[in-house]
Every structure is written in C-alpha cells, then in structure tokens.
C-alpha cells in the first residue's frame with residue numbers, strides 16, 4: 001500500500017507501545033490518510049477523512065483514540081457508529097487487537113442480538129462502544145443503567161451512509177444519539193465517499209473540522225482492474241456460472257464476492273450456485289444475525305470461497321483473500337459501485353471487478369464511469385461456452401425460484417417490513433390502506449390521462465380526415481373546371 005513519506009508513526013506522535021502493536025497487524029508505515037488525520041486528531045481537532053477503499057481509514061481513527069484513552073482511561077470514552085453489524089464487529093476486532101496492551105474493554109451493540117446481555121455490558125462502562133444506530137437508540141430510550149454523557153470521541157464510520165436516507169434510514173436514531181452525547185467532544189467522520197453529504201456532516205462535526213481528501217482524480221484504486229460484460233438479461237446467470245467456473249479453474253485460491261440487488265435474488269443465486277457445486281454462502285438482511293456472522297466467518301476463513309451478498313456487505317468489510325468482485329446487477333448509484341468493488345484490491349493488493357451490464361443498464365455504466373473518472377474495459381468471455389450451459393442454468397435457476405416460493409421467504413419479508421414500520425412508530429394496517437389508496441388514485445389519474453390522450457388523438461384524426469376530404473373536394477372541383 002502507498003505509504004506516506006515522512007518519519008513513520010513515531011513522527012506522527014504515536015507512542016511506542018501502539019507502534020509495536022500495529023506491527024503485528026502489518027501496519028508499519030502510515031498511509032496518507034493516517035499521516036494527515038492522526039496528528040489532527042491527537043491535537044484535539046474534529047476530523048473528516050475521505051480516502052479510497054482499503055486505504056487504512058480504520059487505523060486512522062483507532063490509533064489516536066487508543067493513545068488518548070491510554071492517557072486518561074475511563075468508560076464510556078468513545079462511541080463508534082457503523083451502518084452494519086458486520087462492520088461494527090470488524091471495527092471492534094481492530095480495537096481489541098490494538099488496545100490489548102492497555103486492557104481495553106469494548107462492547108458491541110448491534111441489532112438482533114440479546115438486548116439484556118448488551119444492557120448489562122453497557123452498565124459495566126466499557127471504554128469503547130461500537131454500535132449500529134438503531135440498537136443503540138433503543139438502549140438509550142429504554143434504559144437508565146448507562147449514559148454517554150462523558151464520551152470524548154464520536155466516530156461515524158461510513159459517515160455518508162449513516163446520513164443518507166437509504167432503505168435503512170438512520171437519521172431518527174442519530175437524533176436520539178446526538179441528543180444523548182455531550183456537545184464538547186471530538187467528532188471523527190470517515191468514508192471513501194464523503195463529498196455528497198459534506199454539508200450535513202459538517203453540522204455534526206461542530207468545531208470546524210480538519211478535512212482531508214485523497215488528491216487523485218480517479219476514485220477507485222490503481223490496483224483494481226475494472227471490467228464489464230455487456231450481455232442479454234436472460235443470459236445473466238449463465239454468464240455468472242461461466243465466470244465463476246473459469247475463475248476457479250484458473251485461480252484455485254481466489255475468493256469471490258458476488259453482489260446482487262435484493263435479498264431474494266441473493267438467496268436464489270446462492271441456491272443455484274450450490275446446485276452447481278460451487279462452495280458458496282449468502283449474506284443478506286433477511287437472515288438471522290447469527291447466520292449472518294457465521295456465513296461471513298466461513299467466507300473469511302476461506303472454508304467457502306464465494307460469498308453472494310446484497311449491499312449489506314458493500315461497505316467497509318476487509319477480507320484480504322477477496323481477489324474478485326462480480327456485480328450481478330449494475331449498481332444504480334456510482335457510490336455503491338465504488339464501495340462494492342472496493343472489497344477487493346485492498347491495502348495495495350491487486351484485484352479484479354466484473355460488472356454484468358444488460359441492454360437496460362448502459363446509462364448506469366456511463367454514470368459510474370463519469371463518477372469514478374475512469375473507463376471500464378470489456379471482459380472477453382467465451383460466448384459459445386455460455387450458450388452451451390444456458391438452458392441448464394436457466395432451468396436450475398427456475399427450479400430454485402420455485403423451491404424458494406414454496407418456503408415462507410416472501411411471508412417473512414412482509415413480517416420484517418411490518419416489524420420495521422412498528423419500530424418507526426407507524427401502523428402497518430394504516431400504511432397498507434394508505435398505500436392501496438395511493439395506488440388507486442394513481443391508477444385513476446393514469447386512466448384519466450389515457451382518456452384525454454384518446455380524445456385528443458380522435459380530434460386530431462377527425463381534423464386530418466376533414467382536411468383530406470376538403471383537399472379531395474377541391475381537387476375534384478378543379479378537375480371538373482378543366
């Protein structure tokens with residue numbers, strides 16, 4: 001990985017015990033984001049760091065926080081927020097390893113895990129709390145056995161995701177959390193894609209933050225080979241099977257992450273690839289949390305070399321063995337593309353990404369290229385081979401869909417949706433009614449528009465006929481006159 005030129009971590013003010021500890025993780029020379037952000041954080045400034053995927057942003061905040069903690073240890077000293085439970089777990093691991101010499105006590109507060117156990121851990125005043133916003137807000141609302149009134153550091157990892165109103169909207173939970181922490185604190189915000197939400201983020205970091213952004217024009221790393229494959233929609237899965245087979249034949253030791261856009265598609269692809277005897281596991285938000293952690297652990301340890309995931313795995317996950325990312329769907333937002341492909345080619349390693357693009361997605365590909373300031377190259381696939389397996393793959397995929405439909409997968413999805421609404425303080429039945437009324441109004445509007453269109457067209461037709469008749473009449477009269 002490109003190390004910064006300078007006098008190493010010592011020159012940045014990091015103490016020897018932390019330098020020793022970092023070495024054990026292969027962190028020897030600071031990367032540019034570390035070189036610039038660590039001194040600012042040690043000086044006591046708020047900090048916003050925007051650097052490419054896999055460039056060491058986590059250590060850029062973990063190291064100075066641990067150093068400050070070692071000078072004045074108490075609990076709860078630091079709160080880190082992450083958009084996903086898997087990422088929270090990874091950050092907790094970095095804190096544990098680097099903070100071992102000072103006997104760091106950390107605590108992870110994430111959804112779908114035992115709430116009572118978590119409340120007990122919080123009451124024991126850990127030094128660092130790493131949390132997803134929803135679950136932490138629940139604890140703050142329901143418990144008085146802990147408080148966050150003395151925290152010195154607030155970290156928002158993947159800060160732009162925490163602020164945007166995507167399918168999981170964190171803004172209400174953030175309000176609760178920001179209301180429970182002191183105004184006098186250091187706020188640290190990191191992501192590979194901060195710039196869209198810069199103004200909102202600046203409001204959270206109140207004290208004119210130190211802002212550092214990597215200079216390079218291209219927004220993905222040089223070590224990443226970015227390819228695309230233009231294919232017909234109905235051949236997507238056949239191409240996917242072909243790509244995986246080819247990669248496994250040529251590079252036995254590679255791990256592959258496949259991203260797709262829905263939980264259902266993720267489940268179907270996983271089932272289908274397993275029928276072709278590929279060693280794969282799935283990761284999506286409709287799985288139980290224990291299953292999610294277990295799937296990720298199996299993939300990380302290379303027991304399974306293929307992970308089929310939704311965007312729940314797109315940000316932050318650091319798995320060095322991932323050499324290839326396949327986008328089963330072209331991401332609708334360039335930002336999501338940047339994070340997905342950033343799961344490979346990390347920390348200076350090489351990697352390849354292949355994005356499947358259908359006839360309907362070409363504009364998305366152009367938007368991605370414009371945003372990352374780089375052109376993707378065509379991937380040469382063996383079309384004959386794909387045609388040979390096409391029917392078999394499509395039949396297998398259909399079988400998996402039927403198999404999944406016979407389970408309660410869709411029902412579970414509905415139940416999860418309702419649960420989410422209740423948590424957001426909405427009444428699911430009322431919402432349902434509102435939705436169907438809205439759909440009715442839309443339908444009526446559409447019919448009305450269609451009727452108007454029809455009338456206009458009829459009028460136009462009549463006018464044309466009238467003109468035509470007039471012209472013919474004139475022509476006849478002219479002929480008679482002659």
Ligand SMILES: Nc1ncnc2c1ncn2[C@@H]1O[C@H](COP(=O)(O)OP(=O)(O)OP(=O)(O)O)[C@@H](O)[C@H]1O
Pocket residue numbers: 001025026027028029030031034051052053054055056057058059191192315316317318342346347
């Ligand atoms: N100074 C360093 N030298 C070598 N390796 C490092 C250094 N700092 C961090 N790393 C390693 O680089 C990898 C990527 O780091 P990290 O996960 O912090 O990236 P990131 O910038 O947060 O990426 P993302 O935007 O995808 O979340 C990790 O395995 C980490 O241990």
